Amino acid sequence: MNKLSGNKITPNEAVYILIGIMLDLNIVSIANALVPIAKQTSWISALLGGVYPLYVGILAVFVSRKYPKDNILTLSKNIFGNIIGNILNFLFLISLMIYFCAGLSEVTIISRTYVVPFLSSLKIYVSILLLAAYTASKGLKTVSRICFFNFIGLITLIIISLGILRNGSLLNVSPVFGVSLKKIIAASRDSAYDYALMETVFLIYPLIEDSKKIKTIVLKSTAFIVIVYTWITFISIYYLGIDIIPKTIWAFVEVSRDIEIKNITNLRYLVLFILLFISIKSMSILYYLSLLILDNIKKIKNKPIVIFLIGILVIYVCKNYFKTLHDRNEILEYAIPVITIYNLSYVSVISLVSLLKKDDIVGKKQKK
Amino acid sequence: MKRYLIIITILLTYMFYLYGNTRVPIEEVDIIVGFGYDVMDKSNGQIQYSVPFNSYIFKPNEEKLSVTKTGRGKNLTEAEQDRDSKVERKYISGLEMVYVISEKYAKMGIKDLIDERFRNTEANDMAYVVVCKGNSEDIFSFQELGYISTSDYIYGLMKNIDGYNFFSQNYKLIDVFVRMDSKGRQVLLPYIEISKNGLNLTGLALFNKDKMVKKIDIKEARILNLLREDNVKGVLSIRKDNKKYIDFYAKSKNRKVKCYKENGKYKFDINLTLTGEIISNTLYEDILSSKDVKEKFEKDMKQQVENMCNEFINKMQYQYKIDCLELGRYGAAEFGRLKNVDWNEIVSNSEIKVNVKVMVESEGRGDY
Amino acid sequence: MEKNKKNKVMIICVLVAVLIVFFLEKSEEAPNVEELDIAVGIGYNITEKSDGIYYDIPFNVYYFQENGKTKSNIRQGRDKTTGQVKQERQRESPRSYSLGFEKVVLIEEKFAKYGIRGILDVSFNLPKFNNDAFVFVCRENTNEYFKEDIMGYTSTSDFLYGLIKNMQDNWFFGENYKYKDLILIVDSEGRNAVLPYIEKEKDEIAIKGMALFKGDKLKAVIDINDAKWMNILREKKSKGLLTLKKNSKEYINSYSSSQKKVKCIKNGEECKFIIDLDISGDIISNTMYKDLFSNTETLKNFEKLMASEIRGYLLDFVKKMQTDYRVDCLELGKIAAAKYGRGTGVDWNEVVCRSEIEINVRFKVNSVGRGEY
Known part of the structure; x- marks a missing residue:
């Protein structure tokens, strides 16, 4: 292993980070979200949902070409001025925090249901956040390393899920075009939550060593994530069928329970371990990005205290507003459309303005 | 310094060696695991005390056996002496797991036996005390498959009692010590009997001071426990018809009792919080996805539990006339431990209000 | 130096906070494995009484004898809802149960006719329930089967588990009689579950046919010869x-x-x-x-x-x-x-x-x- 030195990350690491940021624990419930609308064609919806990260990624490619050294936070401050820019950035931070809390609460509920029903939620929050905080405090390089392991875990997960092919039936997925196109598109809109947070590419592109390669980075990560989501949705329908999926809460966990591989008896725990790892990784990245944004808004002098405070805040919110699945789903039902629209317009407006302005806004500011 | 230490250590070791028990091989030792207490009517109008005990015997081939022997006498001391005379081997007491008191004995009063146990320095305060139907001797001679002795079986029964039916763990000898003569407190012991399925827990024995007053069945016992204990667990159900029902595995939390005086009358408020998970549901549709349905369930359940509690309190106030909820304890804490106040009577004549809060915390892995 | 001191204070703060959470927060204890009863078979029966239907759900559990041998016993539970049955069962159980090792699930014919949705629901909700348990429909009360002492087997559950494996080789039986298959089939469109049907005859337990389900209800029982032809037509x-x-x-x-x-x-x-x-x-x-x-x-x-x-x-x-x-x-x-x-x-x-x-x-x-x- 090479040493974790320098602040910049290699293009490959950037791919892992982008995959890591988009791919949260919601892989286990993506089928549950889509199947009620798009029925057996849900996997097509999952495929189409990939347009969203692709669009954001392409914007990022253009912006990064013009301003390779400034992230979106600086750009927004330069365009709208310090105050409005900071407010917009702060709102962006809040959207990250909501994903943060939602993710933490989901992993807690899942692990309490399947693995450690005897642990209280608070204990799980604290244990996961401790790991995440430690990783985040070590910098982006370490985060990228954990993302790499996450990538391997993901591959393992997909290989394991191949084991179910023997048991399911293609009949469950057909007729392929039995559902109207309108419904497929409607469902693909619902997959926005799963594909969210590609926006953060605007935060990390200045940190990539070779900023010219951002195009391949975006394409690679998007392609991978689309494949993963489509596959997971497909395999869930393939095995469970569309009548059973709505009865479950986490369809993919149910699928993985029934996989039979010779000589491995407790496959379920392996799968749950990977899922737990995926979640810890998401928490680490979000922790790191929150610190990054806060640092941009106001220079952080004492990092440990800020990390500690973020942790306390997240636990507080999770404990009070995201405690049960019902609370969580209710909040997300309202929050996700707002967040998605805000994030999309935030990114689009800033990129368009900065691309259309002929003179170099950053340069001008500095001259003054 | 070092020299002193060595001397002290040697002295201590010597003392232990001198005054400790003489060592005997295990084959020559009996271990008493359960004590029983019976009374019997004799033909001449007198009563006879009989005290069976259940002990382990170790055979040379490492097998463990249990035997029951009985001592009889005109009073408890005599009977106990008789019992001691029947022990042919050296026996170790202080390892007893259960005390089984027959219903008849309990109705005559358990003061003498508790007194004896309290004086006996070797008595195991953590042993469970239960009341049984019929004679304890019959209970001890009942052989349950897979258990060396009935005492083991009862011990297991008691140890697991707190998982369901809202039972607590306060049925140990020490709890009886604490409760028997305290102001505003009442002893409450589990009631077991032999039925066709084996040895069962069938209810609770209510005590007034040291005398057993009444046996209540398991259904009432559940409500009594719910009202009396904190941090207990059990299943609550709403049943509409044979097929439509919902089961809620509830944990009671934050039980709070308020006692105040209004117009010279005592009033008690009992606040209960029930959190838990739904373990089976065929009554409410969409309880997983819809918050309204969930809230409706919580409201219905609250209503039902409150009704059940009020019904029980009515019965307690008019029929049993004992303060088996230990409300007097809170009254005594509020208004001073006045002499000559009969809390049983005060509680029976006061107004008791029950407030229940129900919260569904987890939904399991889906809803079929 | 200054920074180091601050960091130390921070670390101590975090440690204290974590300790508080882990020691003061109450939570349940996970029971020891030795203190659990291992349930290898579950039976489902119903009895009709004047005030409604009672569910009767016995567990077939292992117990260990002093001489090192393992035998099996039955633990009863009976009440009006499946959740309450659990509670009732605990009243006569000196140990709590460990699920996840069930080999078979037996359903009484009467229960099957009445509808098995309740079973599916309660076990679907339990994350620990073993999805790989084989499900059988049986003619008499399930206790009759669990009581049976079969030579060479620790419990009836073990025997039935072996039996079904044998049927797959000789009577064209499929593999889809597990609990997980039942979950997949019962509510799926265009699918109907079939389960092996066992009977007890002169103290011998044998598969005597197949039970055909429509939705969650037993519709018909066919004999073993018909079952053979059906299996040929049904299984891939x-x-x-x-x-x-x-x-x-x-x-x-x-x-x-x-x-x-x-x-x-x-x-x-x-x-x-x-x-x-x-x-x-x-x-x-x-x-x-x-x-x-x-x-x-x-x-x-x-x-x-x-x-x-x-x-x-x-x-x-x-x-x-x-x-x-x-x-x-x-x-x-x-x-x-x-x-x-x-x-x-x-x-x-x-x-x-x-x-x-x-x-x-x-x-x-x-x-x-x-x-x-």
């Missing part, structure tokens, strides 16, 4: 013994494996199903033909005869299914739904019972053993 791949019999002395036994292909054609409103069966067998005993292996003509004749015989049985069964049982136990609806759309509100049971089912059988002798005697 299956194997078992087929016999061609002229009289009690002249017969041929063939250990065969069958492969199925189904096509569905829509003719206006009517559906037509074509089932192609490819059966190949090893001859294991032959007292009918003298020159079966020397004469290709005889072999061809035999194959033809066998195919038409099998086809006759299969057609008989299909007729019975369409007129008597009226359940689509061959899961033909699944194929039609996949081709002509789901969620249209069609009752596939009705459609299949109405429509024409064509069966083509091809029989081929694989190998001839090591010769004739």
